[in-house]
Amino acid sequence: MTVESGKRQDYIDWDEYFMAVAALAAKRSKDPHTQVGACIVNEQNKIVSTGYNGFPLGCSDDEFPWQRDGDFSMTKYAYVCHAELNAILNNSGQNLKACRIYVVLFPCNECAKAIIQTGIKEVIYLSDKYAKSPNMQASRRMLEAASVKMRQLKVKHKSLTVNLDAEACE
Ligand SMILES: O=c1[nH]c(=O)n([C@H]2C[C@H](O)[C@@H](COP(=O)(O)O)O2)cc1CO
Numbered sequence: 001m002t003v004e005s006g007k008r009q010d011y012i013d014w015d016e017y018f019m020a021v022a023a024l025a026a027k028r029s030k031d032p033h034t035q036v037g038a039c040i041v042n043e044q045n046k047i048v049s050t051g052y053n054g055f056p057l058g059c060s061d062d063e064f065p066w067q068r069d070g071d072f073s074m075t076k077y078a079y080v081c082h083a084e085l086n087a088i089l090n091n092s093g094q095n096l097k098a099c100r101i102y103v104v105l106f107p108c109n110e111c112a113k114a115i116i117q118t119g120i121k122e123v124i125y126l127s128d129k130y131a132k133s134p135n136m137q138a139s140r141r142m143l144e145a146a147s148v149k150m151r152q153l154k155v156k157h158k159s160l161t162v163n164l165d166a167e168a169c170e
């Protein structure tokens with residue numbers, strides 16, 4: 001195919017861009033097992049907020065447990081704030097009605113409740129590794145009932161490199 005304008009062809013599309021932003025946010029997570037990132041986008045394709053899984057403000061990553069097993073209060077599950085909820089709470093007061101949320105992992109039932117209640121209309125996800133768990137099934141059921149669209153993203157670019165070497169930009 002000839003492209004008369006001579007524009008670059010290997011650019012990423014909107015879906016890949018926003019999912020990559022979610023994946024980059026996930027890099028901030030201190031969770032040693034699963035790093036999740038989320039990116040909320042409005043109808044004008046503007047990023048409204050991002051978030052990743054982490055402990056609430058004031059709860060030190062070095063003092064609270066990152067363990068998966070043991071007494072509930074000694075595991076991360078008692079404390080960690082999910083990426084989707086953080087993204088919802090991090091937005092600077094904008095109405096999230098009709099926004100989309102890009103997440104690297106399909107949202108759990110608790111995040112699904114927050115997604116529905118804020119009016120987000122579509123969930124775009126990459127991994128569905130916990131699809132069989134009861135809380136993911138409950139999540140799917142609620143999102144379906146609330147007519148929130150769900151779509152697993154099939155990407156053209158499986159890996160993207162971000163070069164932070166100043167000399168590489170020259
Ligand atoms: O929707 C989600 N969003 C999210 O941020 N998380 C976080 C919570 C935990 O820190 C981690 C899941 O940990 P694990 O895979 O070890 O059970 O991912 C988990 C889910 C799905 O359960």
Ligand SMILES: [Zn+2]
Nearest residue numbers: 082107108111
């Ligand atoms: Zn969740």
